[in-house]
Amino acid sequence: MTELSAIRNTKADTIVTARLAVATSGEGFFEITAEVKRFLKQISARDGAVLIYLRHTSASLVIQENADPDVRTDLVTALRRLAPANAGWVHDVEGPDDMPGHVKSMLNGVSLQVPVEDGDLALGTWQGVYVAEHRATPHRREVVLQFCGACADSNTARD
Amino acid sequence: MTELSAIRNTKADTIVTARLAVATSGEGFFEITAEVKRFLKQISARDGAVLIYLRHTSASLVIQENADPDVRTDLVTALRRLAPANAGWVHDVEGPDDMPGHVKSMLNGVSLQVPVEDGDLALGTWQGVYVAEHRATPHRREVVLQFCGACADSNTARD
Amino acid sequence: MTELSAIRNTKADTIVTARLAVATSGEGFFEITAEVKRFLKQISARDGAVLIYLRHTSASLVIQENADPDVRTDLVTALRRLAPANAGWVHDVEGPDDMPGHVKSMLNGVSLQVPVEDGDLALGTWQGVYVAEHRATPHRREVVLQFCGACADSNTARD
Numbered sequence: 285m286t287e288l289s290a291i292r293n294t295k296a297d298t299i300v301t302a303r304l305a306v307a308t309s310g311e312g313f314f315e316i317t318a319e320v321k322r323f324l325k326q327i328s329a330r331d332g333a334v335l336i337y338l339r340h341t342s343a344s345l346v347i348q349e350n351a352d353p354d355v356r357t358d359l360v361t362a363l364r365r366l367a368p369a370n371a372g373w374v375h376d377v378e379g380p381d382d383m384p385g386h387v388k389s390m391l392n393g394v395s396l397q398v399p400v401e402d403g404d405l406a407l408g409t410w411q412g413v414y415v416a417e418h419r420a421t422p423h424r425r426e427v428v429l430q431f432c433g434a435c436a437d438s439n440t441a442r443d
Numbered sequence: 444m445t446e447l448s449a450i451r452n453t454k455a456d457t458i459v460t461a462r463l464a465v466a467t468s469g470e471g472f473f474e475i476t477a478e479v480k481r482f483l484k485q486i487s488a489r490d491g492a493v494l495i496y497l498r499h500t501s502a503s504l505v506i507q508e509n510a511d512p513d514v515r516t517d518l519v520t521a522l523r524r525l526a527p528a529n530a531g532w533v534h535d536v537e538g539p540d541d542m543p544g545h546v547k548s549m550l551n552g553v554s555l556q557v558p559v560e561d562g563d564l565a566l567g568t569w570q571g572v573y574v575a576e577h578r579a580t581p582h583r584r585e586v587v588l589q590f591c592g593a594c595a596d597s598n599t600a601r602d
Numbered sequence: 603m604t605e606l607s608a609i610r611n612t613k614a615d616t617i618v619t620a621r622l623a624v625a626t627s628g629e630g631f632f633e634i635t636a637e638v639k640r641f642l643k644q645i646s647a648r649d650g651a652v653l654i655y656l657r658h659t660s661a662s663l664v665i666q667e668n669a670d671p672d673v674r675t676d677l678v679t680a681l682r683r684l685a686p687a688n689a690g691w692v693h694d695v696e697g698p699d700d701m702p703g704h705v706k707s708m709l710n711g712v713s714l715q716v717p718v719e720d721g722d723l724a725l726g727t728w729q730g731v732y733v734a735e736h737r738a739t740p741h742r743r744e745v746v747l748q749f750c751g752a753c754a755d756s757n758t759a760r761d
Contacts, residue, residue, distance in 0.1 A: 285624065286624050286631070288622050288638050289621040290620065292618065293617070294618075295615055295617075296616070296617040332750075333617075333653050333750070347659070347713065348704060348707070349659040352695075355704055357695045358691045358692050358693050358705070360705070362705040398655065399748045406746050411657065
């Protein structure tokens with residue numbers, strides 16, 4: 285049923301942190317895979333993992349298919365069905381899209397980690413990393429990127 | 444569309460683990476942000492990340508708005524709609540609130556990481572960390588807190 | 603309300619990565635707890651955390667009750683209700699079970715971390731780690747296991 289691969293070891297003691305600002309244009313999925321890969325290249329990352337953390341409560345982080353854009357259309361539809369607007373929410377002072385946004389953010393989450401191998405994200409073939417915007421209007425969303433592991437360039441990676 | 448900030452580097456090789464017991468009073472959200480911050484202060488944490496892990500299957504961890512309490516009321520309502528009691532569950536020996544609790548725990552999750560900068564959680568302005576209790580009656584819930592990163596006080600933080 | 607335990611410190615700088623292939627037999631939950639524990643034993647892990655990462659978009663990772671199998675039956679039912687087949691999805695070229703699979707994968711997530719203490723997973727009494735297969739037919743799923751922490755055997759664990 286299961287099978288384990290060869291094992292890779294690294295001596296790793298470097299933590300590198302930056303913040304990524306993402307401008308969304310309203311409800312939908314905004315891919316940041318290329319930005320995360322660029323960050324890893326810039327810091328000469330080797331093996332480890334990158335923590336991706338979203339500092340908001342009405343948007344979320346999602347790893348999903350980056351091939352057919354229809355998938356993201358359907359994901360937005362699915363989230364609307366799970367957390368509809370005008371569903372008798374008590375908290376409605378910030379508009380009909382706000383409380384559904386909180387529910388969607390809770391379900392999807394705002395914190396995820398992706399393993400890094402040889403300086404690149406160990407994503408599956410069809411996986412991309414997305415900021416899912418749940419508000420109707422454009423927002424500026426802030427993402428913390430934090431690599432923990434080994435870097436090739438010790439001058440860059442250590443203090 | 445996106446913009447990367449300045450980058451911070453740390454040489455970090457300390458892992459500090461503790462367990463936090465949380466007494467819940469039944470269904471609802473119980474904030475533990477202050478407890479996690481206190482843990483980070485106590486161990487003189489600097490840069491890194493804290494893993495927050497809940498050792499249960501009918502409660503969950505949620506990062507959500509800590510301003511208007513109506514938001515948490517609506518989140519409880521939303522979860523009840525997504526996983527109603529008396530919905531023909533096969534597993535009903537532990538009461539009508541048990542199986543819905545498992546569903547809610549699966550959707551929200553029990554494992555999350557928050558980046559730590561200068562010894563404090565890098566939460567967004569409106570974010571708090573909550574244990575979401577999905578059972579009707581009070582429970583004692585156990586949370587593992589594990590900081591990985593650099594600590595200021597090497598006597599405390601290293602063995 | 604809350605109570606913090608004694609604190610454990612470790613000097614930890616080892617990252618060990620492997621991939622686990624999991625053969626699923628179609629929709630359902632497939633436990634990998636024993637495989638993750640075996641990996642930790644094989645690398646002489648001590649304290650730290652293991653990142654479990656699934657490289658797919660129509661399956662997910664779930665930590666849930668491993669006692670009564672009825673719970674997993676009900677979890678499958680719950681997911682089918684939340685993301686039904688034939689619900690007017692735009693993306694339907696890969697079969698009626700594909701788009702619901704993407705929704706379930708988004709809700710459950712594909713990335714989680716479990717703390718490791720004394721070389722063993724710090725799971726709760728009733729917790730098991732599962733690959734949740736959301737497609738109707740058997741699939742080969744790939745999981746990245748990455749331990750970050752201290753290992754007892756420095757020859758094995760460091761380069």
